[in-house]
Amino acid sequence: MTRTPRTTARPTTAVGRAVAHPPIPSRPHARGVPAAFPSGGGNGAGTVRKTVLPGGLRVVTQSVPTVRSATFGIWVRVGSRDETPALNGATHYLEHLLFKGTKRRSALEISAEIDAVGGEMNAFTAKEFTCYYARVLDTDLPLAVDVVCDMLTGSLIRAEDVEAERGVVLEEIAMTEDDPGDCVHDLFAKTMLGDTPLGRPVLGTNETINALTRDRIARFYRRHYDPTHLVVAAAGNLDHDTVVRQVREAFERAGAPADADAEPVGPRTGSRRIRTAGRVDLLDRGTEQAHMVLGMPGLSRMDERRWALGVLSAALGGGMSSRLFQEIREKRGLAYSVYSYTSGFADCGLFGVYVGCRPNLVHDVLKICRDELDHVAEHGLGDEELRRAMGQLAGSTVLGMEDTGALMNHIGKGELCWGEQLSIDDMLAKISSVTPDDVRSVAREILGQRPSLSVIGPLSDKQSARLDEAVA
Template sequence: MTSRSSRATARPSSKARAVARTQTLLQGENGIGTVRRTTLPGGLRIVTETLPSVRSATFGIWAHVGSRDETPSLNGATHYLEHLLFKGTKRRSALDISSAIDAVGGEMNAFTAKEYTCYYARVLDTDLPLAIDVVCDMLTGSLILQEDVDAERGVILEEIAMTEDDPGDCVHDLFAHTMLGDTPLGRPVLGTVDTVNALTADRVRRFYQKHYDPTHLVVAAAGNVDHATVVRQVRRAFEKAGALTVTDAVPLAPRDGHRSVRTAGKVELLGRKTEQAHVVLGMPGLARTDDRRWALGVLNTALGGGMSSRLFQEVREKRGLAYSVYSYTTGFADCGLFGVYAGCRPNQVHDVLKICRDELDRAASDGLTDDEIGRAIGQLSGSTVLGLEDTGALMNRIGKSELCWGTQMSVDEMLARIAAVTPDEVRDVASEVLGHRPSLAVIGPLKDRQADRLQEAVS
């Protein structure tokens, strides 16, 4: 087995340096909002967005690996690995990693999803070189020692327990399983107690070596940054670890596929002694590459995206049956989900489900009014801009766009796509998506014998 640290003395040739390719993907006004990409000869992509008016910068590395890349026995390995990359490298201990960022008032974290993982640090612009060095060191030089694997196992088991203690969170995992079954997309990102207990340092280390080479990575930085300087510092950090080669490696392409979700009328009930019943009623949605996703976003906003939405008004405002009720969409590379969540008293769950089902059916058959669609377009446009007001959000946007789509879209282009959605497009997508027979996931103090009545909600 060849570890990354064992190649630390490798030195790139002048030929390798000559083939880095830089492109301007989005041209901002006076340099503000300009997005550039450089692809290094080892297949590593570096994208930056420049915002000179701020005093901060967020640096992140996106890995093209998520829980959908796991076999059943490896379920939870991606998230386990996310934890372990903070535990130490050849150059730094776990305390060195955390204290380096703490000492400059920065913040560092990571998250694992079903199709990608991201590690990031937000610091003052003057401390960006430190953030680059620390995060790159973590990604290229993790030791993954047996003692760290054993120690972190307990932490992850506690995280699983914490999630299971929050039924409002856990019900979404149950809904994914209801819709997608025992498949990589249907399994929980955290894994299970059994799979986490079964993971060994050797298996996690092999998973790391397979999925964390430069062709699987996208480096993203946003804020008061200079693209050439970021490229130079990232390149130096990766070369120091021996993680770049002189070969003309090609970056991994965005995921694709043609998976379809055909689940309909399925009910999964998980009995828990909770004060509320937590329900998700939903059906197949759209893949994140589907051009109709803009219309679906407008539909989702109008149905359950705010206080003026149909579901909020009907369930909470008019009848007082729930405190939290909303709809949401999840798009993967090759499929998607649409869901409606509500938390209510157990004796009112059937009333809530009937109202939600009636509203979905009405939207599918009759569509939405022009006023609802216009209001939803305005709300979605505003929330899109407001959600990009900090460097962390900007880094997430450009990093995820590069990894998942391979292209960049400006905020103005996004707003134009939202504004261009027509009422007919919203009605068409409502008929297409909401016309499916739904499935249902429920967590709460309900008995198995009540499953027959729950079945009425999806019949």
Template sequence: MTPPSRPTARPATTAGRAVARTKARTQTLLKGENGVGTVRKTVLPGGLRVVTETLPTVRSATFGIWAHVGSRDETPSLNGATHYLEHLLFKGTERRSALDISAALDAVGGEMNAFTAKEFTCYYARVLDTDLPLAIDVVCDMLTGSVIDPSEVDAERGVILEEIAMTEDDPGDCVHDLFARTMLGDSPLGRPVLGTVDTVNALTRDRIARFYRKHYDPTHLVVAAAGNVDHATVVRQVRAAFDRAGALTRTEDAEPVGPRGGTRTIRTAGRVELLDRSTEQAHIVLGMPGVSRNDERRWTLGVLSAALGGGMSSRLFQEIREKRGLAYSTYSYTSGFADCGLFGVYAGCRPSQVPDVLKICRQELDQVARDGLTDDEVRRAVGQLSGSTVLGLEDTGALMHRIGKSELCWGEQMSVDDMLAKISAVTPDDVREVAREVLSHRPSLSVIGPLTDKQASHLDDAVA
């Protein structure tokens, strides 16, 4: 991507564009019935990938750009830079002011937003299918032409500090950041996506601009569109937008970066972190290392998590809420990264109930690690996970999210039928094996709340 301080890009010559077009590579990744659900991919000169899923029966389309950069790509002093940059790309380009960007989508009833995660960032807009060209032009302009105005950097700093404060005021959310730190320590994956007050205050316009130039090259980007879209038209419009910024012609022979790899072993065990806060509830996460998003066992761990804490019939919900009334909210979850993963159990309860809740959580985890789940529990969890997977893909935004993330994180696409087949293939024996491997680890614990010394003295028992 061209630096924000660049002069206006010179348009590519007609001959240059003709040569570039011959290099574009297009393939059909998934073949739908009568064109419905067909997924196509084009790799443009310069390494930009464009992936679309066609659903001609709807009147909407969601367009997104995924960047191969997240908070794990930051040094300690840059913690929060990815999220800071996400904010700044909405604040104006050489062609549009911040008001122009927001007004363009508001004028057609569209929705535009973005999010930053540990390993990627996504910018997207959902519009009527007839307004897709506008969404493509605006989002591509944001990604390729941000000026990162110094005055906007200073103004947005206050907004981000307020966002950090808002997160810290929500202990049910904040406890998951604490758990990541408990398990992963002061590592890129263990640090908060938002950064801290100190790191955000220390970030300068020049450092953010350098981060932008380094990580928003077309080789690091995946364009995804889903809904009532035509692949060739989307490719043509995306290409025109990136050519206008000179983003493709400068690196015509470049190839896309591949999915993240590597092997990371989480050795943390038996750690307890208590953050004393004057809250009405105590918020708890008890957990251990899980599996990476590249591990085939992720399907089995998903079934295990669903049975343990994925619904109203799950073990934790039944034992903690239904039978004893100790908590309103309790669930289990998995987080998979490129080279590691986490498995956690959450509960929010009165501080006086913390010892009892932790005792039940540990008893259930130990029992499942030792004995596994019953066949009925596995069948129920498979059905729940299958249903939630399909229901979660019922809108164009979810479809865009699936194909964009799949291309960026795995470099391939999996059909819904293939996903359901993976889930349905999970057997009780598979679940027992994964339960022994994952749940037998000594857990760690994160707690936010106003615990007394006596209540806090029970925390070590949960990880013993």
């Protein structure tokens, strides 16, 4: 949000978010009675427990008794894909406004109360969800619960705050546009998904932000910030029943709906397919480098083959020993930054290769990328490459779960996006079960497609005219 880069701004390399929080089979539980899921993984984390409160609010926690901190977050099932063209950017704008004051706290008091205990508080908006969170000492968890719940349920969204924050959001858009290595990923989404909710930028545009009014944002808030659309997640040195009680009291204090028959809204579903192929989008900018993403449709986050695609991406551009890094940077010295990544949504996905290089090297770099992708599509990975990629994916998965913030993200996103949880041990088992045939099959399907290309940089007319060759 305002205080840190968006999670969607620069996709993660190698593993990608498509495999960050996968599902396990659901287990039935009675309303108001916590369900328990073993966590596994040997990182000191305990059982994941879940309670559904009257009104449809879900609370999931994971106890980590070996630490002295806790992270508390609230996940909202709303992102930029829920916006109409006229509302583009409203989700992120609203995220800013919830920090501007409630009936009980001013904007200063919201931040000062967390600062006073040495905590950190933030939020982020993505295409399919929004998350607000605070990380504090375990003894200060009740304060974090109270402050974050107050923000989510009691925001005033005053007209003067909307006007004041408009300039901040416009500056964030300008900051993103000043970073071509960031902006090119938004361009790639537009190239692949077009003028659709998933293809439009999370931040919105200058035009849509300037057109948004207080009333439209407030209606958006009331429509989407219902308890049935929320998942409360907490991880750290905590007690599940205590967190549930504190959350219940906070929502009751705010007068949140408590309809005993209300059911939580389930994970997103759909059957969107990306059919874009051979499209080239060039944004002419006077930068020192040309920033490129070459890619094609990938897999949705619901697709079990995402594990094989994660291994494939790790082998292609997930580390210093990956094919693209070795061929483009180590052997030829053509670029400093090169990586591959996957982005998985509820009903579709993207696979991309990013490279930043001098403009006169664009065509050489693109040819190497195409040659490597075509070779792997036809022949798959060698045994050593496969072993190394699986090890890297497994290691990064575990190392990425070594703090309470990561665990909160894992259980919160798991509940919101899949309605289920997956232990670290189960994720490692999924990765180790990937076979050479699995990787060969997904490589043939994904990499065998005709790619599209997005470029930001100062290319000459002659260079620009040749870009079609890269996707032919």
